[in-house]
Amino acid sequence: MxxxxxxxxxxxxxxxxxxxxxxxxxxxxxxxxxxxxxxxxxxxxxxxxxxxxxxxxxxxxxxxxxxxxxxxxxxxxxxxxxxxxxxxxxxxxxxxxxxxxxxxxxxxxxxxxxxxxxxxxxxxxxxxxxxxxxxxxxxxxxxxxxxxxxxxxxxxxxGDRGMDRVVPRVQLHEMRNVGLVDLEIPDEDLAHLGKEGIVDPETGVRRGPLALDLAQLHAIREYFNELERWPTDVEIESLAQTWSEHCKHTIFASAMDDDVPKGLYKTFIQAATNEIRKEKGDRDICVTVFTDNSGAIVFDDEFLVTHKVETHNSPSALDPFGGALTGIVGVNRDTIGFGLGAKPCMNVYGFCVGDPAADPKLFRGKDRKNPVLSPRQILDGVVRGVGVGGNCSGIPTPQGFCYFDNRYAGKPLVFAGTIGVMPREANGVKLYEKKAEPGDLVVMVGGRVGKDGIHGATFSSEALDPASPVTAVQIGDPITQKKFSDVLVKEARDLGLYRSITDNGAGGLSCSVAEMAKESNGCRVDLDKVPLKYPGMAPWEIWISESQERMTLAVPPEKIDEFMDLMKRREVEATVIGEFTGTGRCIVECQGIVAMDIELAFLHDGLPKKVLKTIPVTVNNPEPALPCPARLDDMVPAMLGRKNICSTEFVTIQYDHTVQGGHVLGPVQGKGRVQAPATLTKVVPGSKKGVGLSQALFPSYTEIDPYGMAAACIDTAIRGLVALGISPDEIALLDNFCWCSSDEPERLWQLKEAAIGCYEYAKAFGTPFISGKDSMFNDFSGFDAENNRVKISVPPTLLISSIGVHADVLKAVSIDAKVAGDLVYVIGETAEELGGSEYFAHLGYTGNMVPKLDAAAAKARYLRLYDAISHELVASAFPVSHGGLGIALAKVAIAGRLGMDITIPSAMRPDYFLFSESLGRFVVTVAPDHKREFERIMGADALLLGKVGGNRLQITGRTLLAELEISKLEAAYKAPFGGF
Amino acid sequence: MAVISPADGGKPGHGLIPEKALIMSGYGINSEMETREALLRAGMDSDIVHINDLIAGRQRLSDYRLLVFPGGFSYGDDTGAGNAYANRVRNNLWDDLREFLDGDNLVLGICNGFQILANLGLVPAFDKKYSRDIALIPNRGGRLECRFVTIRPVAENIWTHGIAKLWCPVSHGEGNLSCSPETLQHMKKHKQIAFTYCREDLTPAGGEYPFNPNGSIEDIAGITSADGKVLGMMPHPERAIEFVNLYNWPLIKEQMRRSGEHIPEESLNMTIFRNIVEYFA
Known part of the structure; x- marks a missing residue:
């Protein structure tokens, strides 16, 4: 005391x-x-x-x-x-x-x-x-x-005495024991147990949801019936973690309808990758796909690069700063936990939030209790959280986006990703492979264990005892992580001091140790040895706690002294908590008794299988019946000022994107500082090569056509990298599905359509998926200020992230127009495809026609553009995206602080031509001396629109459509977040 | 094994000078690798040494001629940027450090390293008492900002020799140099202001954002000790040592191509590291 x-x-x-x-x-x-x-x-x-x-x-x-x-x-x-x-x-x-x-x-x-x-x-x-x-x-x-x-x-x-002295110490009463759980109860009670948790014998309060359904609980009951004993609370909580949607991805794994018996993941995501790898043969770029904490592709003969994108949505809704910080340092550990440990070399982010100008006043509880933070507060918090995480860890954050839609006001989506770099081999050991052996010691490294993150989702402030620790939200500690990250990936790895490593994320030790136990086929852990933040935690809490900044390693006994000595010298806490075995069982001991003894086979594969049903959804939205304005002088700046088009540079500049010395093409480009859809960074000093990153999402298309939405994401993510000068053959993809209400057959149909879109377009482009993650229930249920029940579901959102290796960064091109007199082209065809577009949204419509793409033609086009860029024929390239060609032209001009004189074809309505979001297109500028060679390579794909020059953007169709000063366009582009 | 060998691809080339640099690491310092790379390209080898190994006597400062406190976020900037790491140095390495300062050696602190030097009193160090005379306080904008800046030398010294300007990133939340009018006068009089922020045409930033990114008094970006052997600066030349690291290099490349100029590989920021090597050579 x-x-x-x-x-x-x-x-x-x-x-x-x-x-x-x-x-x-x-x-x-x-x-x-x-x-x-x-x-x-x-x-x-x-x-x-x-x-x-x-x-x-x-x-x-x-x-x-x-x-x-x-x-x-x-x-x-x-x-x-x-x-x-x-x-x-x-x-x-x-x-x-x-x-x-x-x-x-x-x-x-x-x-x-x-x-x-x-x-x-x-x-x-x-x-x-x-x-x-x-x-x-x-x-x-x-x-x-x-x-x-x-x-x-x-x-x-x-007064004179000032504030009071407050000591916020955690005080827990007694050390609690392992409890037994009776599953021989009626189904109704069993369902209750699954939904709200085990009743704590001391307090009589339920401990929080297990998220186990009846079928799963029956399977567990049957398993223990055969063993002729009751399960312990440690065992039930552990199974609930291992079988959770978060860990097992049951929706992606389950059979769907009659035509997808193997489930969406195997049929559409994994199959695409497997088939692409087979077709590519020795041109296959993949090293590790899906099996490890990150996916990995070849960088060069010596190095590989890894990529992983996670979401941290629920915690960020509760505590935007802590949630986003924990999200980014958490995904850093997916890099440190890849193979024997890759060095984090870049972070990426993505924020889907409500319009910060909106204040929808939502509450989690009745009578205005437990208010939901406003979109502005959420945005401020998540921006700061990712920044602190990356900045404090010395990891550059070049790539990211903000996307606004008020359907994210109940629950934001926070995407956090990390790219790692690692030699493929050291001392004859393949660093991308790992295997714990029986006899290896289980070592926990990093922070201590507290009640953090246990049943976080059930948090309710009413039940909070003033001296009880906060469990629902966690605040990361990047410096603790930086300390072990450095000693692991810069020292211990290359000294060969451990044989396997993984991170402690969801499910804590229960998931990390049990996962690694698959490698050796068994484990035995002594919970009494786990270092705690404060005394008084129950065994099940220690086992599933999600306290941050921890890794689990398998250290051979003969290396343990050297390993522990090194950790001590770096002031990194490391503790032996058990050993890996070959018994086929996961055994957990505590206070001298066995708290858990389950076969690994049941733990990992005992989950009963499900068949999911889908119901197709058709939409028929009204089409706008407005005539085309005669002049677009007001429309172009208005479109530039739309939240999903304008500059969010205030985020970019808070994020260090130059640390590690690899900056090549950063998040803002050109004299006019326009945000680029793709970035390029060197990750291996002395190499000519660089790593390109891009991202794409089109949530506004999903309700109209989820298949087309997926196509748009894949094409746009690839096209961002092609615009930098990366070959389409050197690109890999990551998928993050953030869906809503995934127990509804209609939402599942949308999911299936999107997955089919992923399969077909990834195959057509020959770009494999290397990693992915899903989050299926992004719904908010609560009340408005008048006590009306409110449900807000996010628009089903697919984020496709792309990673590609650039062969020679000195040949890369940026987005900005460079020199007066250069020629302006649009590459690729424009069709009247404005369903879900920013332009229709601006007019107050949704429409029905999302862009369609002939992927084979597009790929041939991208290879030609890649060829032209490799021959240094292109002065700038910008992939046309949200807002269409008109916005792309304006951004290229603003970035170069140079005007353009543009003439558009007259076959289509001018406003539709300028704002249609047809896929497969680039705006490219070319020096006049390269005209002939460029046009020879690009052929019919290149349509000459005009010239760079002056200080105005002038657009002419049959008549003059717009004449706008670049400085005014720049102001319109930068105004919306000017004060942030 | 405590010394990190040339990892991450940086292989020692030929013609390295025999003098070596010690680059500090640990507790959230993070720019040690790129600092090592920059020195290596300039012709100086270095060891990255964890502060705890130095404290434990596993490495000795006296084996080195250049001491670098690189950029980073030591202790997460808690209790003031650079303060906690400076305390650790002062509590455990002070005698060795004083001895090092008395010898014919150089000390460089970049960004977080500059903040550490300022808290240790190694700059401006008017006398050998090493009192804290300047502070690097939070940026006027209230948060970290990462952007390219242009800086130009003010005093001619070991570090600035032959430099017309540097063009490199800043990335800090606390780089706003603050000191008393007397300290400022003293630094000016003794030519201790090494670099100031300026506009692209090298005219003074005059405190104007974003040219002066943090509100630093008289646009100061870097200062030396009175004897000139210690330099602390906020901008990061080590992060932009190649032409392709420069902001807007594609524009410069296009302009150079069209006027028939040769596209360089290295950037102007290497000069400062070459000056260090020049000093020892």
Missing amino acids: ASFVHRIEVHYKKDPRLKIRTDRIRSLGFLIDELQLTDVYTIATGSRDFTRDELREIGARLSNPVVQEFVVDEATTAFFDYAIEVGFLPGVTDNVGTTARQTIEDYLRVKFSPGDAVYSSQLYFVRGHLPPETIRRLGDTLANPLVNRVIIKTRQEY
């Missing part, structure tokens, strides 16, 4: 962020005069107190005398009307507090005892006359009630 509590408060003499902080809060509608900030460190120790002098020395080390002042155990003096202190709730990762503790330990040469800690908090001083209710709302804006505590005092209450 903490007998000694001290408080050090640090503030700037003159705060450089004062104005921007105040302005940001004012922009959210709080009319404050000023918002000052003070950093607070609460030092709570039980065994040793600090003297006044020591505390002053500590204060000096936690502050900078040039610009800051601090006080010890007294109130900071300030002019203000309200003081708002925001700290963490018990059990929330407090990185700043940890650093402060280490600083004190290192300086005073002491070690804090277990339970002693430093807690950080932030004290805001608000100047301004606001009603108490507004101040409370401000407190909620500065904090997130799920992870933070907020204390508000008026000037008077603050």
Whole structure:
């Protein structure tokens, strides 16, 4: 217990962020005069107190005398009307507090005892006359009630004594034991158990959903009946994790209708890859597909590159910052956990959120309880989370997107991906292969285990005990991860100190150890050895906890001393928690008894099979009956300012995209700084080659034509890389399906159509899938402010990410128009395909005709363009996408800060020609001296539209359609997120 | 084994000078690899050494002639960027470091490294007391920003010799140099301002965003110690050592191609690393 509590408060003499902080809060509608900030460190120790002098020395080390002042155990003096202190709730990762503790330990040469800690908090001083209710709302804006505590005092209450000393220590009562679960109960009760969880024998409260259905529970009951014993709670919780949708992807794995007996994944995704690899023969670029934590392709003779994209949607809805941060550092571990450990060399992101201007006021509970964060708060949080994760880890984040649709207001989609690089071999060992052997030790590396992430989805604030740890949301700790990432992939891997590695993500140890146990065919774990964040956790909690920043390794006994010594020297916690065996069983022991003893065969393959049924959906939306405007001078800038077309550079520049020194074509390009659909980065110093990345999604097409939607995603993701000068033969794909209501046959039909689209277009382009992930229930159920039930489902969203190896980055082309006099071409055909387009959305319509693509013709075209770019005949290339040709032309012109004189063919309505989203197209600029050679290579695919020059974009059809200053277009393009 | 050998493809070439660099790592420092690559291309070999191995005496600072604190996010910038790592150095390596500073050696700190140097008082270091005289405080914009900047030398010294400008990324949340008017005057008088942010045409940024990306006083991007042997700078020349690393290189390439110029492989940012090698050679 903490007998000694001290408080050090640090503030700037003159705060450089004062104005921007105040302005940001004012922009959210709080009319404050000023918002000052003070950093607070609460030092709570039980065994040793600090003297006044020591505390002053500590204060000096936690502050900078040039610009800051601090006080010890007294109130900071300030002019203000309200003081708002925001700290963490018990059990929330407090990185700043940890650093402060280490600083004190290192300086005073002491070690804090277990339970002693430093807690950080932030004290805001608000100047301004606001009603108490507004101040409370401000407190909620500065904090997130799920992870933070907020204390508000008026000037008077603050007085001379200031804020109170708060120690948010986790206090759990007794060490709990392994329990038994009776499954011999009526189906009704069994279903209840599956939905809401095991009843805790001590509290009588259900522990949270197992998400096991009746068929699964029957299978489990049968298994244990044969063993003639009851299952333990550890066993049930473990099976629930291993059989979860998240781990087993039952919807993609189950038979569907009569025509897909092997399930969508095997029939359409895996089959596409297998068939493509076979067709390509020795030109196959794949190294590892689907089986490992990431997919991998060949980079060159020496290196391979990996890619993986995950989603972290539910946690990001609750705590956007923590959720997105955990998402990105989590997927970093899919790189570190690939083979024997690849080095993370790039991060990618994607945010699907509601329009930040909208404030739909949704609540998870009745009577306005448990409000859903506004789209603006979610956007701010997820942007910051991915940034902190990548920036602190020294991983560049060149590639990403934001996509806005109010159907994401209930649940955002947060995509986080990581690319890794690794030598194919070291010391004669293939680094992309791994195998734990019987006798190898199970070693957990990284952070400690707490209650984080256990049954996160069932979180309810009403049931929260003030001293209980926050479990629903987690805050990542990138520095802890950076420490073990460095020592693993830069040292231990090449010393051959371990034989297998995987990350601890969903399901924690229960999934990572059981997964690796497949390699050796068995494992035995002692839960008493697992290092905990705080005492008092139940065995089942330790086993399934999703505490972050942990890897599980298989270390041969003869290497364990060397391994542990190295970890100690890098200050990375590593603990032997068991051993891999060859018994065919997963055995978990705890407090001297066997808490789990299940055959691996049942654990991994005992899941009963399902057959899913689908029902086709047809749509017939009204078509717009508006005439084409005579002039488009207002329409072009209006389209440029649409949220899904305009610049979100405010995100890009917060993300370090130059660390590791590989920047070639970054997220914004050209003098006019336009966001590029694809980026190019060097990942191996000294090599001419680079890695191109792109992404594509068309959620607005799904409800009209899910098959066409998938085609659009695949084509656009590939086309982004071709525009950089990457051969279509060097491109691989990743699929992320984020669906909704996947228990409804109509949604399943859309899913099936999209999967068929993936198969056919991947095959036609010869681009294999190497990795994928799905998230099937992105629905929000709750209430509006008037207590009406509300269900908001995301539009079924497929993200296709592409990765390709560029043979010689010096030949790559950027998106910006380069030189006056250059010729402007559109490559590829334009048809009247505006269903689900940005233009129709702008007009208030959906339409019915999404783009169709002849993939064979497109591939031939891409090979020709690749040829032209390889011969350095192309000055710029831009893949036409959302908003169509008109937007592509404008972006190329803005990027180059050069005008264009364009004449379009007159066969089609000019507005449709300019804003149709037909696939397979590029805008390309070419130097006049390359005209003949370029046209020879491109043939009929190239349509000359005009010339670069001047400072206006002029578009002519039969008559002059638009004449617009580039500077004004640039302003329109950049205006919507100008203040972000 | 604590020393990281030329990993990630960077193989020591011929003609390396015998003097070696020690590049610090650990606790979230992250730019050690590209810093090593830049030095290697300039002709200097280096070892990446974890601070704990230096503290434990597994490596010795006195075996090296250049000490580099590279970029990164040591301790996640908690308690102030560079502060916690500086504390660790001061608590455990101070005597060795002072000895190193008294010898004919160089120290370079880039970005987080500059923040560490500032917290250690190694710059501006008017005397050998190494007090903290400058601070790199949060950017005026309130958050990290990553973008290319142009910087130009102010004082002629070991580091800036022969440089007309550098064009390289900044990527920091706390790079806004702040100090007392007396400190500023002192630095100016003793020609300790090494680099300032400027516009593309090399005219002063005048505090204007984005040319001066962080609000730094008098556009200062880098300063040296009084004896000139320690340089701290916020921008990252090591991240753009090739022509294709430069922002907007495709435009320059097109312009050069059309005027018949040879397209270079290396970027102008290598000069600063060549100057280091020149000093020892």
